[in-house]
Amino acid sequence: MRHLISALLFTLLFALPLRAQDQATLIADRVFLAGDETLTAEGAVEVLYRGARLTAERITFDSRTDQLTIVGPIRLTDVNGTVVLADAAELSRDMTEGVLTSARMVLDQQLQLASTSMTRTEGRYTTLNKVVASSCQVCPSNPRPLWEIRARRVVHDQKERQLYFDHAQFRVAGLPIFYAPRLRMPDPTLKRSSGFLMPSVRTTSALGAGIKLPYFFAIGDSRDLTLTPYVSTNHTRTLEFRYRQAFASGKMEFTGALTRDDLLPGDTRGYLFGEGQFDLPRDFGLAFAVQTVSDDAYLLDYGVSDVDRLASGVAITRTRRNEYIEARIFRYWSIRPGDDNSVLPTYVGDLTLTRRFSPAYLGGEGQFRFQTHGHRRSSDVDTDANADGVTDGRDMARATLMADWRRNWTLLNGMVVSGGFQATADFYSIGQDADYPGTVTRFTPAAMVELRWPWVKTERTGATQVIEPVVQVVWSPDSTDNVPNEDSQIVTFDEGNLFDFSRFPGADAHELGTRFNIGVGWTRYDPAGWSLGVTAGRVFRARDLGQFSAASGLDGTSSDWLLAVQAENTFGLTLMNRALFDDNMNFSRDELRIGYDDGKYDVTAGYLWLVADPAEGRLRESSEFVFDAGWNFTDNWRGTLAGRYDFQAARAARAAIGLQYRNECATIDLSLSRRFTSSTSVSADTSFNLGVALNGFGAGTDGRRYRRTCLR
Missing domain, CATH: 2.60.450.10 (Lipopolysaccharide (LPS) transport protein A like domain)
Structure with missing residues (x-):
């Protein structure tokens, strides 16, 4: 007892x-x-x-x-x-x-330290003698761990959560790899600690074989700095850095690098990216971004990013139930091959005030918007000297005042009748463009009437079908004052804007003329968890006003047919296809996206076809396929495959393959990628990366979910 x-x-x-x-x-x-x-x-x-x-x-x-x-x-x-x-x-x-x-000590159910004897002092320090440390599972059938650290003595500071090794020898599969007379590492419960991080190996055809060795500085509870020297056989001397800081009202992060290499001998190269978000009084928020680079090729040479248009600026926003306010000013800089930044809008400023309301006597829902926009080009040429269709030095400022209203009425038979109007007034100030006067005032009204008739059917199986035909008539004038079109050059016709007042994405262009929009949507919801939806529609016009190009699918007195299909099920499959085609089944656009994820296999793939259209800067047809796939071979092994193929050029644009092994004590990442495209500033490049992380040191490397079970 x-x-x-x-x-x-x-x-x-x-x-x-x-x-x-x-x-x-x-x-x-x-x-x-x-x-x-x-x-x-x-x-x-x-x-x-x-x-x-x-x-x-x-x-x-x-x-x-x-x-x-x-x-x-x-x-x-x-x-x-x-x-x-x-x-x-x-x-x-x-x-x-x-x-x-x-004695044996186990920290956070991960790191094990076995010793001949252990001494505990002051309730803080634990000293172990003749130690073997590892987070690997050791089984009787295979008593040798993947990795281990042998040391004469280890001191664990429970307060600082640090491990101090004396005469440490690191072994992999029992083979000694390196020796350190003194070694300090964080225990698994410590989230942030100054010290070296695991190195990584990167090999590229341009830079040769290289190694990165990051060092992390924990500067208090709210700040940290990581410095990463990078050296390679092609004599690159690079220092990468990352600085992060958290505030009571927000956070910010900066990353960058300074480089001297043989690719551009004698030049100091580098980049700086930064971003931050902060809360301001009265529900306002502030966000800023910094993006700058020394030369057009740096980001691709060093595998930093594929971004080809840099944006630096600040934005202040406020979002409430019936209100949206945004003020932003940005500097844009293109690093695309062939772009001349002197003829591109470099400095751009915007102010938007949007208010939603319900009119007292009209009912329904109304919206009021005030918007200003301005941009500046550095060129002083007031004509289209480079023959790209845009005046080289044109600067512009615009103020827009827009009001719209919409109301629905439901009839006894279930039909929904809607009516609405929109009125937009624009004031333009145009500089350095011989084709336009200094100021232009434009007023564009529009009105619409719409009829919807939703039908719902419930099957015996519990499945529900919803079908909704829609017809809409929109009126607006056939002409208005001519202004430069800077923000609506590319138009996408889809199910989201089939019944909009205007299908132009920006404010410089408004859709004109009388048009008749028709469409029908059908969706089936199955109680088993899958759904299928189809939307079809078309636009008919009283007159062809020549506002749209062939690639938009909206040109002519009748648009292309729009057909969109969406499907998903409980097994992880999602599918979306959107197509634009004429009566002869000639496609102007086709977009297909497929996703599948069942836990073991996952894949996302997409195909895009676009007809040639000089108005959108595309002189030949575009046909591209992209994919990203992964396969979990076992609980520990995962393979990845990604790529992009250009069918018109009959070549791959990018390809990558990766292999990852992860168990309770280590994570190993191998990747091989190839960029096939090249330009005057960037050459085709092959890159190999190797990263190794030891699980069990620091809170960010928890491998307990991969712990194995010993077989008897």
């Missing part, structure tokens, strides 16, 4: 203040006293004290020395979750100091 001995509290802890948190609980099969000074507990002994838990076979307490003599097997778990296993121990009465023999 097991006994809970309350009287033992005074004997075991008589020298401690008798506060509640200082009392201990002892549970054992047998407890007896030897004289007045020695107490012994035997048989499934358990001691609970200040969040710590000790289990053993036998404990003897000597009140003269305040020492616990413990016979194992011993298991000691402290309040931080650190587990100590040992055969025997001599500990102080509060278990914070003492010596343990044949």
Whole structure:
């Protein structure tokens, strides 16, 4: 019979203040006293004290020395979750100091440190002698871990959560790899700590073989800095950096690099990217972005990013239920081959105020918008000297005032009749363009009437079908004052704007003329969890006003047919296809996207076809296929494959293959990628990357989900 001995509290802890948190609980099969000074507990002994838990076979307490003599097997778990296993121990009465023999310490159920003896001092330091440390699962059939660190001594600072190794030898599969007389590493419970991070290997055809060795600086609880030297056989000398800081009202992050290499001898190269978000009073938010680079090829040469248009600026926004406010000013800089930034809008500023309301007498829903926009080109030429269709130095400012209203009426037969109008007034100030006067004022009204008739059917199986035919008539004038079109050059016709007042994406162009929009949507929802939706529509015009190009599918008195299909099921499959084609089934646009993810296999793929259209800067047809796939071979192995293929050029634009191995103690990433495209500033390039992370050091490398089970 097991006994809970309350009287033992005074004997075991008589020298401690008798506060509640200082009392201990002892549970054992047998407890007896030897004289007045020695107490012994035997048989499934358990001691609970200040969040710590000790289990053993036998404990003897000597009140003269305040020492616990413990016979194992011993298991000691402290309040931080650190587990100590040992055969025997001599500990102080509060278990914070003492010596343990044949001891093993387990940190956060990940990192194991086995030693011949262990000493606990000051309730903070644990010293282990002749240590083997690893987070790898060791099984009797394969007792050699994937990696291990052998050391003469290891000190664990429980307060700072650091491990200090003396004479450390790192081994992989039992083979010594390197030796360090002193080594410091964070324990698994520490989220942030200054020190070296795991190195990575990068090899490219342009830079040769190279290695990156990052060092992390924890600058307080809210800031950190990572410096990463990068050297390669092609004599690149690069220092990468990342700075992060969190504030009570926001955060910011900057990344960048400085480089001297043989690609551009004698030049200092580099880049700087930054971003931040902050909360301001009265529900406003501030965001900023910084993007700058020394030369057009740097980002691709060093695998930083595929971005080809840099944006730097600041934006202030506020979003409420019926209100949206945005003010932004940005500088744009193109690094695309062939672009001349002097003839592109470089400095752009916008202010938008949008307010939604319900008119008192009209009912329905109205919207009011005030918008200003301005941009500046650095060129002083007031004509189209480079023959690209845009005046080289044209600067422009615009103020727009727009109001619209819409209301629905439901008839007794379920039909929904809608009516609405929109009125837009624009004031333009145009500089450095001989084709336009200095100022232009434009007013564009529009009105519409719409009829919808939704039908719903429920099948015996529980599936629901919804079909909704829609017809809409929109009127607006056939002509208006001519202004430059800067923000509506490319128009996309889809199911989202089939019934809009205007299908132009910006404010410089408004859709004109009387048109008749028709469409029908059908959706089936199955109780098994899958759904299928189809939308079809077309636009008919009273007159062809020549506003749209062939690629938009909206040119002529009748547009191309729009057909969009969406499907998804519970097995992880999603499909979307959107096509524009004329009566002869000649396609102007076709877009297909497929996604599948069942946990073991995942793939996303897309295909895009676009007809040639000089108005959109596309002199030949475009036909591209992109994909990104992954396969989890086992719980530990994963392969990836990605690429992009240009059918018109009959070549791949980019391809990549990757392999990852991950278990409870290590993560290994291998990747090989090839960029096939080249230009005057960028050459085709092949890149190989190798990254290794040891799980069990620091909070960001938790491998417990990959822990294996030993086979008998």
